[in-house]
Amino acid sequence: MSEALFDFLNELAKRTSGALRTDEYSRILYSTDASIYQVKPHAVLLPQTVDDVQAAVELAAKHRVPLLPRTGGSSLAGQAVNRALVMDFTRHLDQVLEVNQEEMWVRVQPGIVLDALNIYLRQHGLLFGPDPASSNRAAMGGIVSNNSTGSHSIMYGMTADHVLEMELLLADGTLTRFGPLESAALLQQTQKSGLEGDIYRQMHALTQDAANQETIRSGTPRHWRRCGGYNLDRLVPVTNGRPTYRWPYDERFNLAKMVCGAEGGLGVITELKLNLVPLPKKTALAIVHFNSLPEALTAVPPHA
Ligand SMILES: Cc1cc2nc3c(=O)[nH]c(=O)nc-3n(C[C@H](O)[C@H](O)[C@H](O)COP(=O)(O)OP(=O)(O)OC[C@H]3O[C@@H](n4cnc5c(N)ncnc54)[C@H](O)[C@@H]3O)c2cc1C
Incomplete structure (x- = not known):
């Protein structure tokens, strides 16, 4: 173990109320996700509070130790394993914080499992729409960070379409909130000092530039069911009334869309405000039979 890692873990142990596990058993438990990769983490933290997470981020920045937030660990491409301090949000930071039935939104902690959230929302006649098939394990932090969706994507779009706001910790440990901003509020943000102000200044300048806007528009694939790269297309004005994504367009500048x-x-991410949809009154399954694969494929309407 390097000196920096040793000092990091020692200081973190003093500042956190969550369990900090450095034993071999825990490290092996967290060395896999649903991908083909296996990478043993330096240690595992089960944060109890946002203060625990903030302590980990601040100290990781100080000692230059990598961090890896994790929820269900059902990622397929190795997103949830690394030589890092793994922070598992599903143990304690998994609560519903507030529901607004009229405005159809919910505030949750990132460790809440999607099926548990939807079971809770049933009493309000509401649902979180995008439904990855792993929904009985996958939790909202991972679902947002992978911009997941599922078999009802044509109806509900991607997760990024439903993320309204988020509270998150920046790399230096600053706790901030990203959400939709009108021009005056955005200008205020660009005048802030520190990392948060730098982010707003640079992202605003980057996405205001006409040449950059054109590059972003022309370089973004014209199909909306995709989750590769940063969602820069959601930060530039839509032209010809045609966004590159699925859900109704909100022209306000919202950095939360890019974190998805x-x-x-x-x-x-330490908290999420999510858009909800009405719970369908009835559901049904239709199975369409085709005689050949080409016949099935040509039945799919083209999205030009
Ligand atoms: C059987 C199976 C079926 C699947 N079906 C689908 C499907 O239909 N659609 C689909 O999109 N995917 C699917 N997946 C992939 C995967 O389940 C989804 O991407 C899921 O949303 C990941 O959620 P998770 O909680 O397991 O996230 P994890 O794997 O734990 O993490 C995913 C990413 O999120 C980050 N993250 C987690 N918490 C936070 C946080 N608090 N702050 C910042 N970043 C965070 C992690 O660092 C990681 O990069 C499937 C996987 C399996 C194994």
């Missing part, structure tokens, strides 16, 4: 799909690389 960023696989934990832009910040550590």
Whole structure:
């Protein structure tokens, strides 16, 4: 173990109320996700509070130790394993914080499993729409960070379409909130000092530039069911009334949309405000039979 890692773990143990596990058994338990990769983490933290997460982020920045937030660990491409301090949100930070039935939104902690959330929302006649098939394990932190969706994507779009706001920790440990901003509020944010102000200044400048806007528009694939790269297309004005994504367009600048799909690389999410849809009154399954694969494929309407 390097000196920096030793100092990091020692200081973290003093500042956290969550269990900090460095034993071999825990490290092996967290060395796999649903991918083909196996990488043993340096240690595992089960944060009890947002303060625990903030302590980990601050100390990781100080000692330059990598961090990996994790929820269900059902990622298929190795997103949930690394030589890092793994922080598992599903143990304690898994609560519903507030529901607004009229405005159809919910505030949750990132460790809540999607099926548990939807079971809770049933009493309000509401649902979180995108439904990855792993929904009995996958939790909202991972679902947002992978920008997941499922078999009802044509109806509900991607997860990024339903993320309204988020609270997150930036790389230096600053706790902030990303959400939709009108021009005046955005200007205020760009005048802030520190990392948060830098992010707003640079992202605003980058996405305001006409040449960049054109590059973003032309470089974004014209199909909306995708989760690769950063969602820069959601930060530039839509032209010809045609967004590159599925859900109704909100022209307000919202950095939360870009954190969706960023696989934990832009910040550590500590809270989410999510859009909800009405719970369908009835559901049914239709099975369409085709005689050949080409026949089935040609029945899919083209999305030009
Ligand atoms: C059987 C099976 C079926 C699947 N079906 C689908 C499907 O239909 N659709 C689909 O999209 N995917 C599917 N997946 C892939 C996977 O389940 C989804 O991407 C799921 O949303 C991941 O959620 P998770 O809680 O397991 O996240 P994890 O694997 O734990 O993490 C995913 C990413 O999120 C980041 N993350 C987690 N918590 C936070 C946080 N608090 N802050 C910042 N970043 C965070 C992690 O660092 C990681 O990069 C499937 C996987 C399996 C095994």
